[in-house]
Amino acid sequence: MQKGRSLVGNAQAKGPAKFKGDILPSEKPALSQKRQERLNDALLKAAADGNDAEIRLLIKAGADISAKDSIGVTALHHAALKGHTRTCALLIHEHAKANGNVKELITAKECDGWSALHHAAIHGQTEACRLLITEYVKAGGDIYGLINAKDDSDQTASDFAALNNHARTVQFFVAVNLLGLGAFNAFAESFAECVAG
16 A cells, blocks of 8 residues: 555545446446347347347347347337237337437338338238327327338338238238227227127
8 A cells, every 4th residue: 555545545546436237337347249249140040039038138148139230120110020019119118218219219210111010011910000100199209100101112011011911910001091090909809808708
């Protein structure tokens, strides 16, 4: 120990002690590019598999929810395509929690101009379509702008559903276009109660 300095003096010169759990997000060391890519790739796979537990771990480890693969596909695209509605909700919720732009996440387009809504519709994933539209509207987005958005070949999500003979998904888009999402959701809940009762 240097002369004239006490242990307390040394501690004061270095600043307050930090414990392992006291690291602020802004003080966390940046991930190497290779590690970030591995986390993001694992997130894309977990979303395609609907593995919500793995997704939570990957996000906690630093995976980027809005990361895109080489053709522009995000984890939300993968989850929507497979109809993993809970996974879509988890990704959107975690993105919002991290102050991410939910509208941008939902409308992100891959190399052919397809959004997550296009991916869900082309595979007849009606519940995923409903969730994406609901979350987009909750984030302040224009419902008609989203459902009428066209890809690079001038097709809407509804067009894709029709081209692939997904009648239920087409009916959903027609009802949302005619009624608006709020009225459609109220109707759907009443209809489900009638069928169940």
